[in-house]
Amino acid sequence: MTAQPILDAIKQKFGTAIPRADIPANNRLFVFVEPPALKPICRFLFEEQRARYVIGIGSDDRPFSGQFLVAHNFAFDPQRLLCSILTRVGPENPAVESVASVIPAANWAEREFQDLLGIQPRDHPYPKRLVLPDGWPDGVHPLRKDVPWNHCPPDYDENREFAFDEPPAGCLVVPFGPFHPTLDEPAHFRLYVEGEMVRGCEYRGFMAHRGIEKLAESVLTYNEIPMAAERICGICGCVHNVAYVQAVEQAAALAPPPRAEYIRTVMLEIERLHSHLLWVGLACHIVGFDTLFMQSFRIREPIMKAAEAISGNRKTYALCLVGGVRWEITPELKAQLRQVLDRLETEWKPVAQAVLQDRNLQIRTRGIGVTDPELVRNYGLIGPVARAAGVDIDCRRDHPYAAYDRVDFQVIVADEGDVWSRLVVRVKEVFESISIIQQCLDQMPNGPLQLSLEGELPSGRFGLSSVEAPRGESHHFVITGENNRPRRWRVRAPTYQNLQGIPAMIQDQQLADMTITLGSIDPCFSCTDRLETIDLRSGQQRVFAPEELVQLARNFRKTP
Amino acid sequence: MLKELCQKMFSRSLWVYHANSGGCNGCDIEVLNVLTPFYDAERFGIKLVGSPRHADVMLCQGPVLRPTAQALKRAYEAMPAPKLVFAIGSCAGGGGIWYDMYNVLGPIEKVIPVNFYIPGCPPRPEAILFGIAVATGRLDKKVAPVQFKQVEFPVPRYHPEDLREEDGMVVYEKLEKV
Numbered sequence: 001m002t003a004q005p006i007l008d009a010i011k012q013k014f015g016t017a018i019p020r021a022d023i024p025a026n027n028r029l030f031v032f033v034e035p036p037a038l039k040p041i042c043r044f045l046f047e048e049q050r051a052r053y054v055i056g057i058g059s060d061d062r063p064f065s066g067q068f069l070v071a072h073n074f075a076f077d078p079q080r081l082l083c084s085i086l087t088r089v090g091p092e093n094p095a096v097e098s099v100a101s102v103i104p105a106a107n108w109a110e111r112e113f114q115d116l117l118g119i120q121p122r123d124h125p126y127p128k129r130l131v132l133p134d135g136w137p138d139g140v141h142p143l144r145k146d147v148p149w150n151h152c153p154p155d156y157d158e159n160r161e162f163a164f165d166e167p168p169a170g171c172l173v174v175p176f177g178p179f180h181p182t183l184d185e186p187a188h189f190r191l192y193v194e195g196e197m198v199r200g201c202e203y204r205g206f207m208a209h210r211g212i213e214k215l216a217e218s219v220l221t222y223n224e225i226p227m228a229a230e231r232i233c234g235i236c237g238c239v240h241n242v243a244y245v246q247a248v249e250q251a252a253a254l255a256p257p258p259r260a261e262y263i264r265t266v267m268l269e270i271e272r273l274h275s276h277l278l279w280v281g282l283a284c285h286i287v288g289f290d291t292l293f294m295q296s297f298r299i300r301e302p303i304m305k306a307a308e309a310i311s312g313n314r315k316t317y318a319l320c321l322v323g324g325v326r327w328e329i330t331p332e333l334k335a336q337l338r339q340v341l342d343r344l345e346t347e348w349k350p351v352a353q354a355v356l357q358d359r360n361l362q363i364r365t366r367g368i369g370v371t372d373p374e375l376v377r378n379y380g381l382i383g384p385v386a387r388a389a390g391v392d393i394d395c396r397r398d399h400p401y402a403a404y405d406r407v408d409f410q411v412i413v414a415d416e417g418d419v420w421s422r423l424v425v426r427v428k429e430v431f432e433s434i435s436i437i438q439q440c441l442d443q444m445p446n447g448p449l450q451l452s453l454e455g456e457l458p459s460g461r462f463g464l465s466s467v468e469a470p471r472g473e474s475h476h477f478v479i480t481g482e483n484n485r486p487r488r489w490r491v492r493a494p495t496y497q498n499l500q501g502i503p504a505m506i507q508d509q510q511l512a513d514m515t516i517t518l519g520s521i522d523p524c525f526s527c528t529d530r531l532e533t534i535d536l537r538s539g540q541q542r543v544f545a546p547e548e549l550v551q552l553a554r555n556f557r558k559t560p
Numbered sequence: 561m562l563k564e565l566c567q568k569m570f571s572r573s574l575w576v577y578h579a580n581s582g583g584c585n586g587c588d589i590e591v592l593n594v595l596t597p598f599y600d601a602e603r604f605g606i607k608l609v610g611s612p613r614h615a616d617v618m619l620c621q622g623p624v625l626r627p628t629a630q631a632l633k634r635a636y637e638a639m640p641a642p643k644l645v646f647a648i649g650s651c652a653g654g655g656g657i658w659y660d661m662y663n664v665l666g667p668i669e670k671v672i673p674v675n676f677y678i679p680g681c682p683p684r685p686e687a688i689l690f691g692i693a694v695a696t697g698r699l700d701k702k703v704a705p706v707q708f709k710q711v712e713f714p715v716p717r718y719h720p721e722d723l724r725e726e727d728g729m730v731v732y733e734k735l736e737k738v
Contacts, residue, residue, distance in 0.1 A: 151662055178631050186580060207627040301593070
């Protein structure tokens with residue numbers, strides 16, 4: 001029992017403020033608290049219980065309970081527990097106490113529910129717009145249930161400009177993006193540069209916000225959402241697919257058949273393989289080592305073909321349904337996959353050796369974009385970024401899902417926290433992934449792929465799921481609902497947290513290192529997307545709202 | 561008309577610029593795949609460049625979102641004429657599953673003119689190569705189903721009913737039967 005002692009600890013301190021607590025499983029805890037106790041409890045968990053902040057969620061629960069719902073999710077990694085602190089706030093001018101001053105990692109999450117649901121985070125250190133585009137009028141919140149999914153307010157003003165900060169004295173402004181050769185996706189950074197050194201940075205992102213959560217809540221059904229979830233990100237799509245399905249399964253207390261769990265594990269690791277090879281290639285491309293870019297893409301191609309042989313598509317596998325999977329791994333596919341893996345292993349070894357001994361690469365990446373465990377904790381950084389800084393977290397081991405509790409693998413940790421360590425971690429993780437897939441292929445039991453489900457899924461239940469994506473933990477939160485679709489589905493992609501650490505990583509670095517530092521978190525803006533300004537000198541974070549695009553475009557002309 | 565223009569203007573090396581206006585990355589990495597050894601678009605002289613100023617072709621991915629529409633337009637205007645625009649993937653071509661969401665304007669063609677559409681989610685690298693080959697006049701566009709006529713098969717086919725065993729060997733009796 002891991003949930004009970006933590007619940008006891010919270011109850012002991014805040015007993016009267018907790019009307020209800022659920023322990024649906026040994027590794028999940030839902031605590032409903034009174035609104036005034038939200039901040040003290042979050043602080044208690046973060047500071048005294050040393051929990052890792054995962055995400056904050058807002059939800060429009062008015063049609064069901066007449067109130068809004070706010071949740072802050074925490075992960076207790078050593079205790080293998082995911083925990084959600086929920087509170088209900090009134091329908092008129094909803095507001096909660098902001099926790100961002102205590103937990104910097106909550107900064108974006110709170111601004112997001114302020115934008116999308118109109119729940120005010122009181123005393124937020126930088127309460128500006130994050131997600132919605134600049135021209136979006138105030139007071140329209142697309143995630144509220146009374147706003148249709150395709151509603152764009154008539155007073156949307158595309159010419160509204162974004163007011164950037166004045167750069168610090170003596171600094172020049174260097175715009176970076178939205179279309180930049182090293183960014184695959186649109187995002188805008190405004191760097192304040194003094195000579196060659198970056199002194200500060202404003203970030204205006206969330207340009208790929210497509211509103212998939214709203215789409216899921218109003219148009220799609222339970223089994224259509226996994227396909228849409230895959231389109232959150234073209235690289236780590238299967239992760240979202242599995243995470244969503246697991247969250248629903250947890251909410252509805254379903255256990256998928258063991259064979260399905262093994263197949264999920266295999267596909268997730270195939271995805272990690274292709275993503276890591278892609279990343280190593282791109283990182284080398286960014287620092288000018290194009291040979292390796294070509295080599296790693298060459299080595300990667302057979303994996304794409306193997307994935308296609310199993311699922312019928314190279315990237316979007318359409319793998320899961322609630323209660324199982326759709327694709328079978330037949331004995332022929334198994335043999336084929338084994339061959340591909342053997343070849344990959346023999347080909348990756350010399351490449352890994354070449355990378356790990358390349359002096360130029362080390363000179364370019366050592367001591368660049370450094371993080372330390374304190375930064376990792378404060379901003380909730382995850383995945384290879386955290387592991388490279390010596391923080392030993394990995395959802396596959398800490399919050400086991402699918403068949404990860406039945407295979408043997410090592411969590412690769414490095415301790416320098418720079419771009420080089422992230423490279424080392426990813427290069428070595430490739431071998432672990434290969435071994436995980438091989439073990440799964442050996443152990444895979446026979447049996448059905450899909451549970452037979454009867455009737456509707458129960459409504460109003462909560463589900464949490466964390467899946468280790470190639471970039472870090474992908475966290476999904478689901479509230480089941482009526483009409484065969486969830487009431488609320490919240491996705492927290494790994495880049496959402498990792499990007500918040502970027503300003504600290506690039507501070508007082510050379511401008512030329514910006515690209516590889518940003519590249520080193522393997523950013524995935526489509527997963528994350530939204531706008532923020534950060535003044536590194538004071539360490540303050542601010543978000544920017546409208547009127548930015550004209551400015552952007554003007555800057556764009558000056559950018560080569 | 562467009563075909564002739566393409567053949568004339570773009571028959572040599574195409575320099576491409578890729579712009580993602582809010583897609584999921586899937587098409588992006590397939591475009592990268594096209595440029596790397598397995599598919600190797602560089603053998604057709606296709607090269608990825610970092611600035612629209614240097615480009616002949618813009619490869620657009622993802623639906624146009626409200627925040628990126630103007631930036632995309634400016635990138636398009638920055639390209640020197642003559643220029644081509646490819647809409648790669650379902651989202652760029654038709655808006656994808658997001659076509660009517662609150663933050664989405666729709667397909668690329670709502671903002672800039674599109675010359676070629678490459679459908680797929682994401683399109684296979686072969687499909688992207690095919691699109692480029694059509695654009696450069698190396699292949700004909702598939703506008704309707706093409707019918708093929710069976711030509712006479714010059715070698716005798718295998719007809720088991722005509723086989724006869726003789727002295728432990730199999731003998732074909734009617735070699736002329738086609």
